[in-house]
Amino acid sequence: MYKEYLTVSNITGPLVIVEKITEVKYGELVEIETADGQLRRGSVLDISTERAVVQVFEGTSGLDVDKSRVRFLGRSQKLGVSEEIMGRIFDGSGNPKDKGPQIIPDKMLDINGSPINPQARDYPSEFIQTGISSIDGMNPLVRGQKLPLFSGSGLPHSRIAAQIARQAAVLGKEEKFAVVFGAMGITFEEANFFIEDFRNTGALERAVLFLNLANEPPIERIATPRLALTCAEYLAFELDMHVLVILVDYTFYAEALREISAARKEVPGRRGYPGYLYTDLASMYERAGRIKNKAGSITSIPILTMPEDDKTHPIADLTGYITEGQIMLSRELHRKGIYPPIDVLPSLSRLKDKGIGEGKTREDHADVLNQLFACYARGKEARELALILGEAALSEVDKLFLTFADRYENEFVRQGEFEARSIIDTLDMGWDLLRTIPRAELKRIRPEFMDKYYPESQ
C-alpha cells in the first residue's frame, strides 16, 4: 500500500505543504484524507528532499494540519477511457455525474498528453459547414483548426457554440462525429442549456461532457479541459472520429491558474497572471489538429469572455497568439438584436485559404469573401461619416455602401438559431448583396467570376 504522511505543515489557499517525505515524484497524483474521512485529490507542484507542495483540486476547506492523511499515488492524473465513454457526463475531475456506472477502462491515459510531433501533423484543409453565414462565408472553419469565440459577458456565445455543434458537417461526407464539451466555472444554467440542447437534438449520445461549475472548486478547473482533450484525442486518434471540442470559459480557467500562482508567491506577469500562462494555454490549444495517416481529427472551439470586451487583456491576447484566428462577437450587433452578433471585421480564420475554393466550397468563395469584407468595411466607414456630417453629405456611391452595410448585417449576418444555411446559399446571398453595388466598384473579384455571377446586363 501507499505510505501515509501525517506531516502537513502549511495550508495556503489551494496549496498544502507536506514535510518529511521520501520517494515522491514531480507531478505525482496525491490523495488527502480529511479528519472526517473525505477524500481530496491533488498533484505535486514543487518538490524538494524534505517537502512537497501539493495543489488540491477539490479545494482545501475542511483540511487541517494535524489530522490530514496524505498518500502519494506514484502516478500522474489519468483518465480511463473506452468506447463506453460516449454519451456520458462527468464532473470536472472525471467522475461520472450522470448516475451511470464507472467506466471500465480500456486504457488509462495521462491527462497532460504529449505534444504532437510537428513532422506528423497534416495541414488542416477540409471545410466544415457550420450553417452560419458569417462563419462559413467570411471566416470558414476547417477540420483540425482551433478557432476561439472571443465573447463578452452577456453575449450569446453559448447559443452560437451549441448551434455550431448541432449543424457542423463536412460537405458530401457521412463520417463518425463526436462532440466533447468541457465546462470550466460556468453556471448551472449555462451548462444545463448545453445538456438540454444536446439531449433535444439527439446529439447527447455522440457527446462526452466534463462539467466543472461555478460553485465547484476552482483548482479542479485546471484538470477539466485536459480531461476533455484527452478524451478527444482518444476518440479522434484511436477511434477515428472527427471530434469537435467546445471548452467554456477559458477566462475562469486562467483565473484559477492565477490563484495557484499567487498562493505560490510567484513573480506575476501582466495583470497578475503567471508568466507561463502562454505556455500553459498552448499546451491545451495545440492539442487540436490532424495527424497524417489518421482518419480522425480534433477541431477546437474554445470560448472566452473578454473582461470589459478588451481584446488586449492577457487571456484574449495570448489566446490570439496561439489559435488560428478568432471569431469576435460584437456588443453593438447584439444590442441591435442581431443573432449571431459576429463582428466579421476583427474576426479572422487563418486556415481558410486551403479550405475553400473549387472542389471544397465554390470557385468564387475567396473573391466573394474579400469583396464582402471590403464593401462592409467601406459601408461602416460611410456610416461613421454619416453620423458626423449627416447622411446628405455622403456621395451617391457611399450611400449605396451604407445601404449595403445595413442589409449585410440584417440579411447576411442575421439568421435563425435553428437555421442552417448551405455554403452555396451563403455565397448566393453574398452575390445578391453585391449586386446592389456598381460593377466598377467590385475590384476584388476576378472578371471571369463577375461575368458568371454578376452579368453586365444586370
Added chain:
Amino acid sequence: MKQGEIIRVAGPLVVASGCLGAKMYDMVQIGAMGLIGEIIELRGEDAFIQVYEDTTGIGPGEPVYLTGEPLSVELGPGLISAIFDGIQRPLDVIREQQGDFVTRGVDLPSLDRQKAWAFTPLVSEGQEVMEGDFLGEVEETPLIKHRIMVPSGIYGKVKGIKQGEFPVEHVVARVETEKETVEIPMFQTWPIRRNRRVSERLMPNEPLVTGQRVLDTLFPLAKGGTACVPGPFGSGKTVVQHQLARWSDAQIIVFVACGERGNEVADLLLSFPELEDPNTGRPLMERTIIIANTSNMPVAAREASIYTGMTIAEYFRDMGYSVALMADSSSRWAEALREISGRMEEMPGEEGYPAYLASRIAAFYERAGKVKCLGSDERIGALSVIGAVSPPGGDLSDPVVQSTLKVVKVFWALDDRLANARHFPAINWLNSYSLYVENIKDFWKTEVAEDFVALRQEAMRLLEEEAELQEIARLVGVESLSLKDRLILESARSIREDFLHQNAFHPQDTYTSLRKQYLMLRAIIHFHGAALKALEQGVEMESILGLEVREKMSKIKFLSEEDTAALDVYIEIDGAFRELLKSEQ
C-alpha cells in the same frame, strides 16, 4: 561519469547536489530516463539545471549524470532539409521510432550515422592547411555544396585524405600539427552558446533581396544585417517570415519556429518541398533547415532552440554562404527565459523578465554579420537575422521589443489597423525604418538604376505628406484642399495600393524582382510629375484621374517578370498626358 543527486524539482527546473566540478552550461542527463538538461547556475555544490523535457515523474534522490560537455550541436552533411527540435533531435526519426507524439528521454544522434555521402577532396597530401580551410566537399543537395572544413584551432600539414562514400563519423582526413596528428571526420560539434569564430567582421553593403516591395524598396535589410518584425496577433508576422523564407536571395535558410503553432510548421513542411526557389528552380526545401519547438513542446528547449538555429546558421556562413535565420518568435524565447528565471526565484526586472534580458537579446543579434571567414582563401560569408516579436496587445513598449530595437538596424512595424483593412504586408510605412539605406545606396545605383534612390525618397515624401494632409482633410474635408494637395493624396494612394500592397497568395504578385520594383515605382512617380504639370496647365483633376493608363499601372504587379508592360507603361503615361493636353486645348 560523475554524478550528483536531485534535491528539488519544480517544473522545468531541477536542482542537484554533489555537483562540484561541473561547469556552467554543461549538459547533464537526469534520472533513469536520461532527460537532457543544462546547468544554468551553480551555488556551492548545488547545480541548477533547466531540463529540456517534461519532468513529470522525476523526484529527489534520483541521479544526475554530469557529461562535462557543454550543450552542443552536430555540424556536418545531413543538416539541409532536416527538421530538428530545440536541441537538435531529428523529429522525422523520432516520429519513425516513437509514433506521432513526441515522448521523453529520446537519445538520438542529430545526424544520420548510416547514410553515406560522396566526399570529394579539395586538398592534396602534404598541403599546408589552417583552421577553416576546405578539406573537401559533399554535394548535399543540388543547391548546396557542403564544405568539410578544418576545425577551429588546427594548423598543419595534410597527412592522408580520402575520396569516396562515407558516413559522417568516418575520418576523411588527417592533419599533422606541431603536437600530434588530428583525425578529422566529416562532422564537427560546437557549443550552441558560443559564437563560431571568424577572421574579420565587415560592414554589410548588399541588400538581401526579398521580393517584397515594401521591404526591398522602402526598408531594405542588408546581407549580414538584423531586422525585427513586431506586431500584435493577426497582423501577419508569420506570413512575412514565411515570405522571407521563401523568396529572399540567401543561399541557406534556417527557420526557427520557436514556441509557435504546430500547424504553421506543418504548412512549411508540406509546402517547401513543392515550392521552387525563384533563383534556381529547385525545391525550397533543398536550402532550408527547420528548427521546430512548437508552443506545447518543453519550454526550456524553446530557450535553447534559437541558439541551436544560430549555430547551424553560423556553420554555413563559415563555408562562405549567405545565410538567413528567421526566428518566430523571439517573445516566446524571452518568455521561456522568464519562466526559468522565475522558478530560480531571481529578482525580476521589467514585466517579470530577468534583468539580463536585454544583454541576452543583444548578444544573440550580434552573432549576425557579414564576415571574412576563417581560412586561407579569405572568403566572405553573411548571416542575416530576422526576429519576429509578439508584444502583448501589440504594445511596443514591451521590454522584448524595446531591447530588440536597441540592437537591430531594421524595424518593420506591423500595424493591425492596416491588417484589419486587409492591407498586406501590414507594414506601417511611417513608423518603420532601415539604417542600411546608406550602406546599400551604391549597390542600388550600380545594380538597379541611378535614380532608384531618388525615386524611393520621393515615394517616402509623398507618403509622409499624405499622412499630414489626411489630418487636415479630416478636419475640413477633402474639397477644401488645394488641387496639388489632392494630387498628392491620389499619388500616395497609388503608392499604397499599387506598389506597397502585395498579395502573398497571388502567383505573380508574391515575388517582385528589384528591377520590376524600380519600374513600378518609376511609373507611379512619373505619373505624379506629369499630372502635376498638367494641373498647372489647367487640366481638370477628374480627367487626370480618369486616364486609362492608371488602371494599367495598378495591374503591373499581376504581370509576370518577363512581361514588358511594366516598361511600356512609362511611355504610355507620356502619351496619355499629351492626348489629354491636346483635347483640353
